[in-house]
Amino acid sequence: MSDPTDTLVDEILDPTRRINAVRPGRGAAQSDPATLEADSISAWFGDHKVLEHVSLTMPARKVTALIGPSGCGKSTFLRILNRMHELVGSASLAGRVLLDGEDIYDRGRRITHARRQIGMVFQKPNPFPAMSIYDNVTAGLKLGGIKAGRDDRDALVEECLTKAGLWKEVRDRLRQPGGALSGGQQQRLCIARSLAVRPRVLLMDEPCSALDPTSTRRIEETIHELSEEVTIVIVTHNMQQAARVSDQCAFFLAEQGTPGAIVEHGPTGAMFDSPQDPRTTDYVNGRFG
Numbered sequence: 001m002s003d004p005t006d007t008l009v010d011e012i013l014d015p016t017r018r019i020n021a022v023r024p025g026r027g028a029a030q031s032d033p034a035t036l037e038a039d040s041i042s043a044w045f046g047d048h049k050v051l052e053h054v055s056l057t058m059p060a061r062k063v064t065a066l067i068g069p070s071g072c073g074k075s076t077f078l079r080i081l082n083r084m085h086e087l088v089g090s091a092s093l094a095g096r097v098l099l100d101g102e103d104i105y106d107r108g109r110r111i112t113h114a115r116r117q118i119g120m121v122f123q124k125p126n127p128f129p130a131m132s133i134y135d136n137v138t139a140g141l142k143l144g145g146i147k148a149g150r151d152d153r154d155a156l157v158e159e160c161l162t163k164a165g166l167w168k169e170v171r172d173r174l175r176q177p178g179g180a181l182s183g184g185q186q187q188r189l190c191i192a193r194s195l196a197v198r199p200r201v202l203l204m205d206e207p208c209s210a211l212d213p214t215s216t217r218r219i220e221e222t223i224h225e226l227s228e229e230v231t232i233v234i235v236t237h238n239m240q241q242a243a244r245v246s247d248q249c250a251f252f253l254a255e256q257g258t259p260g261a262i263v264e265h266g267p268t269g270a271m272f273d274s275p276q277d278p279r280t281t282d283y284v285n286g287r288f289g
């Protein structure tokens, strides 16, 4: 796993982002939720093939859950969706990832272009612990040397913390360190930080696995509230969570040493109530994995 801070820095290095980043509520065209489409993705670490011909459409304004047993390639697939996979030295891939029809892997397309439009929230909350809550949200702007007036920054901080469901809890202590928040609050702060650069897609890699049930519920509410603002793709091991938060699910499986592939995908209700493949039935009913 690469250092998420690098991603954050990369996300905001393009100065064309300036207007959208600092003007809450404007720049709708560039920050509208996008449809993400994986087209026949295969992936390797060295000569170990871990994904084979994975195709999946993740529609705009919907929550897509990636489910499946450990090691079937869910996180690898997620990292391919915002070009983080290529940060691993031995990693390679084939296939295309289309963001509203444009391949993020096209020659000549900068890696930063994908990263700033497709944000990521990690398993373990990773705010800058000594930095204030306020500065955590605006960290991306500062690291990129993007200048914003005080009023714009204040508005952006309030907007992003509100969207992340944290504003009411921290509005009176914005100058306190991010590290002083609870685990669940830290994760929502990380979501707010991701939103500050106005991504069109938000990838979440088991965002609740380090959190207690109450914080988990709060993050799930946040995911629900955000889905109108940004396309969401979430990896989760928790079947109840997948059922609660997602509109559609994709079930990944790597059988007997074969690379991971999607066994079945579809609307979440159908995946849980009437799966087509017996392996999906067994997995969603907790018979393996």
Ligand SMILES: Nc1ncnc2c1ncn2[C@@H]1O[C@H](COP(=O)(O)OP(=O)(O)OP(=O)(O)O)[C@@H](O)[C@H]1O
Residues within 6 Å of the ligand: 001, 045, 050, 068, 069, 070, 071, 072, 073, 074, 075, 076, 077, 088
């Ligand atoms: N950096 C890496 N170098 C080499 N192999 C890796 C690397 N990351 C993952 N793999 C391998 O790729 C395969 C898929 O791993 P991945 O983490 O994508 O699965 P996963 O479904 O997300 O698992 P989990 O649910 O346990 O997180 C596994 O065999 C894993 O060992």
